Amino acid sequence: MIHAEGPLLSVDVDSQETTEAEVDDVLASYVGGRGVGTKLAHDRIPFDADPFGPDNSLVFAVGPLQTSMMSYTGRISCTGLSPLTDGLLSSNAGGFISRPFYDTGYAAVEVTGESDELVGLVVTDEGVSFEPVPELESATVSETNEYIESEHGLDESHTAVVGPAGENGVRFAAIITSGSRAFGRGGLGAALGAKNVKYLAFDGDSRPDVEGLDDELVREIHTEASESGSPMKDAGTVSVSDYANAVGALPTRYFEELSYDELDEIGSAAVIEHKYKKGTCSSCAFACKLPTRDEESGIETEGPEYETMMSFGSNAAVDDFVAIMKSNELCDEYGLDTISCGDAVAAYLAAEDEFGNAELVHELIEKIAHREGVGDT
Ligand code: SF4
Structure with missing residues (x-):
């Protein structure tokens, strides 16, 4: 089987020591970054480890196609114990980080232990630097990315960042990469935040060669992706919402209904x-991916994706697309999973008979990220 090449780098943020291990047998036996990460995390995390504790590990891993120019391959997985479910969880993110990650020469990077102080990790093919960053406490994702760029000249395509939500241990905190892409599900941002790690940045010039790729097939798939007339190219994943609404599968008013009369406003x-x-x-x-902008308010974000539109839109009965853009942007800045956060907010709106109150939605996102008041329940 064609597989990624390179060792596993283990980074202990407690002792600030690193070790390398050959994992060729794992790379050869498990498919892609998710398979490799799941096997390594399963074998290396103690069965009874606390997801918030030093024994939990987060394993970043990629598949072999990082060396190709093929479409659909800009993906990377992060695997560890989930603070939300206590189970082993693998979350996959897009964006641009998978290539700089593989430029380090490592097939997988594990972060373990727990630092006494807030640190950033810069992982390159020349080693790992552990940088105390107390000044970044509670910094948003974009503030953190600005810091990394000014200190290291590495833009957001190189970074994986924890926002205030991860630092505060919100169980559905995300790790944000490339500014707006997320290792979103299951709270891995809280697991990284519990290690007192604010960010990882990857860079290098040692991307391993991978033998055996079929160049003709790579070209065919790339051409097909380029020429496809999929509606997703026009409206992103939100393009499935019309179908979901028509067949009664669009969660609405906190799952009380399954279609939304105002979909045209937010779809x-x-x-x-x-x-x-x-x-x-x-x-x-x-x-x-479709970056969006509202000229009047100046709000810019990406998408939102279908699930974000659903959780902060139909499920919250918010029919204001710009308000949903703002919810998406707040989650990206604070490092929150939009699906879990949106549905938690929708549950609150249902309980308080406040469906459609977009201003309250934005207040609740802030409270959740900072674990204030009802945001800490
Ligand atoms: S642009 Fe869309 S289809 Fe391409 S890798 Fe990213 S998420 Fe997948």
């Missing part, structure tokens, strides 16, 4: 109206 048409350029992940010609 595909709204994305198309507000998008201002195309977005993508590394080398992907399909390019389903």
Whole structure:
């Protein structure tokens, strides 16, 4: 089987020591970054480890196609014990970080232990630097990315960042990469935050060669991605919402209903109206990412994706697309999973008979990220 090449780098943020191990047998036996990360995390994390404790590990791993120019390959997995479920969880993110990650020469990077102080980790093919960053306590994702760029000249395509939500231990905190892409599900941002790690940045010039790729097949798939007429290219994943609404599968008013009369205000048409350029992940010609902008308010974000539109839109009965853009942007800045956060907010709106109150939605996101008042329940 074609597989990624390179050792596992283990980074202990407690002792600030690193070790390397050959994991060729794992790379050869498990498919892609998710398979490799799951096997390594399963074998290396003690069965009864606390997801918030030093024994939990987060394993970042990629598959072999990082060396190709093929579409759909700009992906990376992060695997560890979930603070939300206590189970082993693998979360996959797009964006641009998978290539700089593999430029380090490592097939997998494990972060373990717990630091006494807030640190950033810069992982390169020349080693790991542990940087105390007390000044970044409670910094948003964009503030942290600005810091990394000014200190290291590495832009957000190189970074994986914990926002205030992860530092505060919110169980559905995300790790944000490339500014707006997320290792979103299951709270791995809280697991990294519990280690007192604010960010990882990857860089290098040692991307391993991978033998055996079929160049003709790579070209075919890339061309097909480029020429596809999929509606996702126009409206992103929100393009599935019309179908979901028509067949009664669009969660609405905190799952009390399954279709939303106001979908036209927040669905595909709204994305198309507000998008201002195309977005993508590394080398992907399909390019389903759609940065959006509201000229009047100045709000810019990416998408939102279907699940974000659902959780902060139909499920909260918010029919204001710009308000959903703002919810998405707040989650990206604070480092929150939009699905779990949106549905938690929708549950609160249902309990308080406040469906449709977009201002309250934004207040609740802030409270959740900082674990204040009802945001800490
Ligand atoms: S641009 Fe879309 S299709 Fe391409 S890798 Fe990213 S998420 Fe996947």
